Amino acid sequence: MEAIIFLGAPGAGKGTLADMVKTEAGYEHVSTGDMLRAAVKAGRPVGLEARAYMEKGELVPDAVIIRIVNERLDVGSKDARYLFDGFPRTPEQARMLDQVLAKHGTRVRCVFLLDVPRDILVDRLAGRRICRSCGAVYHVRNIPPRVAGVCDACGGELYQRADDTEETVLNRLEVFRKQTESLIEYYEKKGVLVRINAGRNRELVQADILAALRKPAAGT
8 A cells, every 4th residue: 555645736737637647557546525525425423523514614623534534545455556636735634644544554655746837827727617517627728618608518608616716716826825835844854745847738747747656665
């Protein structure tokens, strides 16, 4: 068992790159949000505890999230390889994840910091349009629909999410910067942080990630 982490601002391409690594390198993409929703839907004790917080509009505590992660690793094979996308978000969560991984006889192998210039992030997010009907994603310049405002796939209306307006995007990026400064430092000190220039062509970014994964893990 081993684990890697994708860390990057909104718009850095974590989801797209995670799908690539899952396919090309055989990692299981672990989303804490998906696991949380599954635990709630299944009515597991940890899910019921999480739902109590969610119904009150409160954040689910780190201790509950990490229990959900632990349960997921408990049912995985000893040879499983996990990719965490957007988790952990704080040094405290990182330390808790380290403890859970140690319990399973492993540790974080690499943390890929997807570096993208702010102007590119703003362009990616503020230019994004979503189909109201089928959820297809477009970009006003990079992936435009054939007819402006109309989904190629189903003819549905394309719209801009409220959190994709330029003002909101700039705020989201500042929140991310402040939130992750200490987390980046935490992983730098552990010698597992790998900075990737993710503002380039997707194929080049993918090649750099796969090349890093082919190298021996730090400390081995």
